[in-house]
Amino acid sequence: CIRDRAALALNLSALQEGEKLFLENNPRAALPLLEQALYENPGNERLYLYLGVVYEQLNNPEKSIQVLRRGLNVASGLKDTMYFNLGNNLFRQKEYTLAEQMYSNALEANRLLADAYLNRANARLQLASYAAAREDYIEYLRLAPDNPQREPIERLIALLAGLLEEQERRKQEELARQKALLNEVLNSLKNASEDARNLSAGSEAIQEQYDEIDIQD
Numbered sequence: 001c002i003r004d005r006a007a008l009a010l011n012l013s014a015l016q017e018g019e020k021l022f023l024e025n026n027p028r029a030a031l032p033l034l035e036q037a038l039y040e041n042p043g044n045e046r047l048y049l050y051l052g053v054v055y056e057q058l059n060n061p062e063k064s065i066q067v068l069r070r071g072l073n074v075a076s077g078l079k080d081t082m083y084f085n086l087g088n089n090l091f092r093q094k095e096y097t098l099a100e101q102m103y104s105n106a107l108e109a110n111r112l113l114a115d116a117y118l119n120r121a122n123a124r125l126q127l128a129s130y131a132a133a134r135e136d137y138i139e140y141l142r143l144a145p146d147n148p149q150r151e152p153i154e155r156l157i158a159l160l161a162g163l164l165e166e167q168e169r170r171k172q173e174e175l176a177r178q179k180a181l182l183n184e185v186l187n188s189l190k191n192a193s194e195d196a197r198n199l200s201a202g203s204e205a206i207q208e209q210y211d212e213i214d215i216q217d
Contacts, residue, residue: 015041022050027057045075045082052085061089080110087119096126114143118153125156130167134160
């Protein structure tokens with residue numbers, strides 16, 4: 001019992017000290033303490049999140065992704081933040097499709113997570129999903145109207161609107177061109193069908209000649 005209490009005290013000390021260093025933005029000193037605390041408390045979702053952020057701060061996105069994915073197996077109240085941080089790591093690795101999915105997962109867990117809309121919009125911009133990116137930027141400003149980045153985001157929204165209008169104009173022009181080509185081909189098919197009818201009529205006359213020959217025989 002004494003040994004168990006000592007182990008518990010040591011564990012609490014590692015957790016508390018690691019958390020303190022983490023909150024003081026000292027990731028290198030916090031790392032070994034948080035790893036020790038997680039080893040002793042594998043069901044503590046907060047530790048996975050702390051470690052994920054620490055590895056991210058130490059420029060080790062692969063390890064951060066690994067820890068956060070493990071954390072999702074035990075997460076309940078912090079799923080949105082874990083998915084969000086997974087998306088951030090994947091975005092930095094230019095895995096934009098996977099990053100977009102992680103931000104979407106974060107928003108499924110918490111529809112009010114404003115930063116997830118902003119970061120998903122940035123990922124969608126990289127994927128050339130312009131309409132969806134514009135919708136996310138608009139939703140972000142709705143949730144965070146006083147954000148200091150409001151002006152450049154509003155410029156992005158306006159630029160995307162112009163880009164989408166231009167895409168639609170070109171699409172309509174291309175559709176009109178394709179339709180004209182189809183009509184041209186259709187007209188040529190009509191002419192060919194008329195030729196076929198004339199040939200058919202000539203064939204009937206030839207058949208009658210053969211029939212007359214058979215009768216004479």
